[in-house]
Structure formats: structure tokens, C-alpha cells
Amino acid sequence: MGDPAVRAMKQSEIVARQIVARIVRDQLPEGTRLPNEKAMVEEYQVGRSTLREALRLLESRGVLSIRSGRDGGPSVRKPRPSDLGEALTLLLQFEGVNFSEVFAARQALEPALTGMAAKNITPATLASMRECLDRMNAYIDESAVFHAENLRFHKLIATSSGSPVLTILGQTLESVADGLAFGAVGAGFTRAQRLKAMSWHEKLYDALAAGDPVAAEDAMHGHLEDSRKDWMSRYRDLTRSPVQWATAGVSL
Incomplete structure (x- = not known):
């Protein structure tokens, strides 16, 4: 049996890592707006709830800033x-x-x-x-x-x-x-x-x-x-x- 302390990553965690990889690969500067929810759902082939959980995870890690409202959405933030x-x-x-x-x-x-x-x-x-x-x-x-x-x-x-x-x-x-x-x-x-x-x-x-x-x-x-x-x-x-x-x- 494997280590019980090691668990399989949730789909949202996998997506979060994919988003980080893209930010670093494309060298997106701080403040860059990410695509809208519809585009990201299609890009990462996940449901909206999974994507939103991934974005919240990245926000908690200091990778994204998320603004609400019509002109809101996720933007790149460099962790400090x-x-x-x-x-x-x-x-x-x-x-x-x-x-x-x-x-x-x-x-x-x-x-x-x-x-x-x-x-x-x-x-x-x-x-x-x-x-x-x-x-x-x-x-x-x-x-x-x-x-x-x-x-x-x-x-x-x-x-x-x-x-x-x-x-x-x-x-x-x-x-x-x-x-x-x-x-x-x-x-x-x-x-x-x-x-x-x-x-x-x-x-x-x-x-x-x-x-x-x-x-x-x-x-x-x-x-x-x-x-x-x-x-x-x-x-x-x-x-x-x-x-x-x-x-x-x-x-x-």
C-alpha cells in the first residue's frame, strides 16, 4: 500500500498547476488578465465549479487577483x-x-x-x-x-x-x-x-x-x-x- 499521507490531486489542483505553468511559460506580467471563464473551461476541459475552485486556490497562493463585477475576473499576481x-x-x-x-x-x-x-x-x-x-x-x-x-x-x-x-x-x-x-x-x-x-x-x-x-x-x-x-x-x-x-x- 502507498503512503496514506499521500493523496491523489483533485482535478482543480491539476488545473491550477496547468494555469501556473502557462503563466510562467508565457512570461505573463503581473496584472495580465486571464481569459474569461467560458474560454478557460474549454481550454482546460473542466466544469465551471472545478475551474472556479482552481482559481480560488491560486488566489489563496498569491498567484492571482480576482475582482468581482462586470469588468472583473482573474489577473496575474506575482507571489511575494x-x-x-x-x-x-x-x-x-x-x-x-x-x-x-x-x-x-x-x-x-x-x-x-x-x-x-x-x-x-x-x-x-x-x-x-x-x-x-x-x-x-x-x-x-x-x-x-x-x-x-x-x-x-x-x-x-x-x-x-x-x-x-x-x-x-x-x-x-x-x-x-x-x-x-x-x-x-x-x-x-x-x-x-x-x-x-x-x-x-x-x-x-x-x-x-x-x-x-x-x-x-x-x-x-x-x-x-x-x-x-x-x-x-x-x-x-x-x-x-x-x-x-x-x-x-x-x-x-
């Missing part, structure tokens, strides 16, 4: 690390993992990504990072803007690592931590934290611009350790609590 973060949050909740372990995972991964980035970063990416730093300085008292630029700064580092898999994992962990924090306590950076983060970001920029992997890793480790200490100080109960999907918010 935050989509994976939703699934990971659920998995962590069932495993009874504490919030602090999410920070620990980031501390293990992001310095390595930063060291890799120091070997691969381009002048264009450094220029984009400089823009981030300038905006963070200009909007030091506007938490939402600062927060968005902070996420962008870290994303630029990760994508410069040259490892798409590790980049996605790093961004997923960041989205999990960020979503849990904002969902649970509406937490944001204090002004003192923003100033401290800026200091570390400048050190990171200098190390990356110099192409120094050791200095870059050290700076990221110091940055994340400072953040961990701040979180432990301000939200001790949260950091010791199990991860809960119910309290997770959407990362900004």
Missing part, C-alpha cells in the same frame, strides 16, 4: 515572500515556536546574506541604498515612511546576495517577524530606535561599498542584535509568546 510568510506563520504556530525564535532565525541568515552581498553588490544597487538612507534621514520622524524604506534597504541587501532561494527565505522571515509585531501590538520604531538603525545602516552601506564581507556580516549581526535587545526590553511578553497566525498582520 509575505505570502509564504502566512503559511510559515501557521506552521510555526502548530509547532509551538516562540516569537523570539523568528528573530534568532533572522540573526542566523541575514548576516550570511549580507556577506554574500558584499561580494556581488553593484553600483546601481549601492545608489538605491543611498537613496533609502537619504529618505530615512529626511523622514526620521515619520515612522511609516522610515519603516517602508527600512524594509527596502534590507531587501536590496538580500537580493544582492546572488542566492534567490536564501533571499526569499530571508524576506519571508522578515515578513513573519514584521507581521507578527504589527498585528500583535501595532509596534513601530521609536525615534531612538530609528536613529540607532540609521547608524547601523550607514555602517552596512560603508562595508558593502568597500566590498568587505567580514565587516558587512559584523554590521548586520550588530544591527539585528540591537534590534533583538530593543524588542526584548519593550515587548518581553510578546517575544516569549508562541507565534499565532491570528495576531499576524500584513507587512508594510
